[in-house]
Amino acid sequence: MDLTEYIKLVFTDYTLRTITLGTAILGAVTGMLGSFAVLRKQSLLGDAISHAALPGIAIAFLITGAKDSNILLLGALISGLIGTFWIRGIISKTHLKSDTALGLILSLFFGFGMLLLTFIQKQPNANQAGLDKYLFGQAATLVESDVWMMAIVTGLCLFVLLLFWKEFKILLFDADYTKTLGFNTKLIDILITSFIVLAIVLGLQTVGVVLMSAMLLAPAAAARQWTNSLSIMVFLSAIFGAFSGVFGTAISASQNNLSTGPVIVIIAGVFVLVSFIFSPSRGLLFKQIRFLKNRRDLQLHKTLAFMFRIAETHENISHPHAIKILNNFQGFTKRTLQKLVSKNYVKLDGTMWSLTEKGFKIASNLYNQQNNNNE
C-alpha cells in the first residue's frame, strides 16, 4: 500500500480510520499534558509511570483471565497510580532525590511486570499470547471502543484543563507562592498527575510501555521552542502530538506494516529536531545567524571607531592611512575595510584608506549609541 492509497483508505476503510483517529487523539492528549510534565521538570515521571503500569496489566490478566483491553488498562492505571504516589512518598519522606526515586520505581515495577509476563507465558492457557504487545504497543489492535475511551478521557481532560487553567498555571510557575494564596496545592498537583497517569495508560496499547514517555515529552519540547505563552504551548503541543500520531500511522500502514508505536515516536522526534533548529527565537539556526551578524557588526564598528580615534589626532578627518598602519595596531582585515568602503564610510585612494565625512559622523555617534543600547 502506498501513501495515496492510504489516504484514500483512511476515509473508506473502517480499521484504518479507527487506528488513525485513535493515534491522533492519543497524540493530542499526551502532548497537552506533556507540556505540564515538561514545565514541572518531571520529564522522567512519564517514563516511570508507563513502566510502573506493566505489572498492573499482568495482574489484571491473571485475575480475570481475559484480554479485554479496558480491564487490562484499568490494572495499568491502578499500578501506575501506585507507582506515582510511591515516587512522591519516597521524595518527600527520604533523603533520596527525585531522579533516584523515579529510577528505582521504574526498574522495580518494570522488573516485576516482566517477571509476571514470563510467568503468564508458562501458563497452560492458550489465551495468554499477545500480552507482550504492551511492551512496544500495537496500534492495529485498536477498536472503536478504545477510540471512544480515548475521546472521552481527552474531553474530560480538556474540560478540567480549561476549568482549572489559572490554578495549573500558577502551580507550575511557583508552587510555594500558590500555597500562600490559600490554594490547596496538593489537590492541584494530584489532579495534574492523575491526568498524566491516565493519558499514559491510554497510550500503552498503541505505543507501549517502553516508548510511551516520548509521546509525553517530544511534542511539548518541540512546542516550547515556538512560543513564550503557556496556552499556545499547550495548544501547539497537542497539534504536534496529533500530527505525530497521524503521520506515524500513515507511514507505518503504507510501508509494509512497520510497527506503529516506534514510527509515531520517531515522527515526534522529527518535530523536536526541526523545532530545535528552525524556531525563530530559540532555534539553533537563527541563534547562530544572529550571533554571526552581531559579531560582524561589532567588527565593523570597532574598525570604524579605531579609524575615528586616529582621525581625531589629525587636522583633516580624511587623513589617509596605509593599511599597514592600521594593521600594525590590531590586525584589521582588508575585508572589513572593504565593507566599510561599500557603505561609504571609508574611502580607498590607491593604497591609502581614509575616513569619509559620513563615516566620521557615524563613528562619533557609535559610542553614544552603544551606551543607549545598554540601557
Added chain:
Amino acid sequence: MTKIAVQIDDLTVAYNYKPVLWDIDLEIPEGVLMAIVGPNGAGKSTLIKSILGILKPIAGSVSIYNKPYEKQRQLVAYVPQKGSVDWDFPTTALDVVMMGTYGSLGWIKRPGQKQKKAALEALEKVGMLPFKNRQISQLSGGQQQRIFLARALVQNASIYFMDEPFQGVDATTEIAIINILKELRKAGKTVIVVHHDLQTVPEYFDWVTFLNVKKIATGPVKDIFNDDNLTKTYGINYKVSIQE
C-alpha cells in the same frame, strides 16, 4: 499601644532530626519595617516559610492580628527568593503580576479587567510598566525582583514577607525597592524582610530580629542593633557604628 501584627509562639521547625528553628517566640508590631538578620543556615527563610504555612512546623503557632494564620491569609503577601522559580517559564511580566490577584479570586474564577488594571498599577509602581509584555526570561535580575514585588503589591495585603529582595540586584533597583518598602510602612503596613547586608540595616529598617536557630533579640534598631547582639548572633566580634 500599637497592635501586634504577627505573633509567633513556641515555633520549632526541623528538617529530619536537626532543629532549624528552636522555640521561637516573636511579636511583630503593626507598622514596622523589620529586618531578619542572621548567618547562613540560621533559619531566616525557614522562619518566613513556616509562618506562611509552606513548611510544616513540629510545634508552635502563628497568629495574624490575633487570629490563626489560615483565617487571615488575605492579609498576608509573600515575595519569595528570586531563584526559587524557573524564569524560563513561558509567560509575561504582566501575567506573573496578575497571579497576585488569584488568591482573592479563589478557585476557577478567571481574572478580568479589574484584576488587569490592578496589575498594571502595581507594575507602574515598581517602574516596570514598559516591560509588561516581556517574556520573563528576558528581564534582568533586578527587573525580575521588581516583578515579584509588584505581584505582592497587587495582593493589597497588610503584612508583607520578603525573602532577600535585595539579593543580586544593582544599586538603582535596591534604592527603588527600599523606597517602595518605606512607602508601604508609611501606609501603615507591616513589612518583614530577610536581609543580608548588615551595613544597611540602620539605614533601611526601624525594627530588627536577630536569629540563629534561636531568637537572639528583637526590637527597635536604635535600641538593639549593637555589637553585643551581633556577636551573639554571628559568633565573632562585630563592630558597627550606628548613626544617632
